Amino acid sequence: MTPTRLRAIFFLAYIIIAGGLWTASEWWERALAKRSGAPLISPGGCYRLEAFKPFWVLPNIFHPQPDLNGVGSPKWFPGWGSPGFYKLYDQRNGKLISETKIYDREAGAWGMDWGEGSGFVYSGLIPIGPNLTDCMGDRPTRVNPQ
Known part of the structure; x- marks a missing residue:
């Protein structure tokens, strides 16, 4: 894997994880x-x-x-x-x-x-x-x- 491709995969994974945590936090901030x-x-x-x-x-x-x-x-x-x-x-x-x-x-x-x-x-x-x-x-x- 090239460094550019690795950076792109890391950035995409970061966006997906951060978006998932943000969505989950909208629920748990009230539920808990x-x-x-x-x-x-x-x-x-x-x-x-x-x-x-x-x-x-x-x-x-x-x-x-x-x-x-x-x-x-x-x-x-x-x-x-x-x-x-x-x-x-x-x-x-x-x-x-x-x-x-x-x-x-x-x-x-x-x-x-x-x-x-x-x-x-x-x-x-x-x-x-x-x-x-x-x-x-x-x-x-x-x-x-x-």
Whole structure:
């Protein structure tokens, strides 16, 4: 084998392995994530919010940081303060309502809005998920028995 051909094979193998690890890391960063803190129950009892710290093998700087508004492109090589994501559940039956992207909670999460007026649950600037139709603004609606 010539040195040029050997370099080409090495480069191709590197690209395939790196691409495979990148794809696998998209799965394991959420599947192996650790819960950070106790679940937060909404005052009206409709929602349960759980925060997670992603399982990252590579240093934080190698993970792109999404735009909080979802409009801009991700920021590459960011300085993460506290990476994490949220899962929003229906507290009454335990069903998953939504799961967020991984955000820097230090930059955007500073208080809870359970959907009063907006119909959407937010943690600071981080959009978490929609209100359920029978529990808008964290106020459960009464169902009259028939």
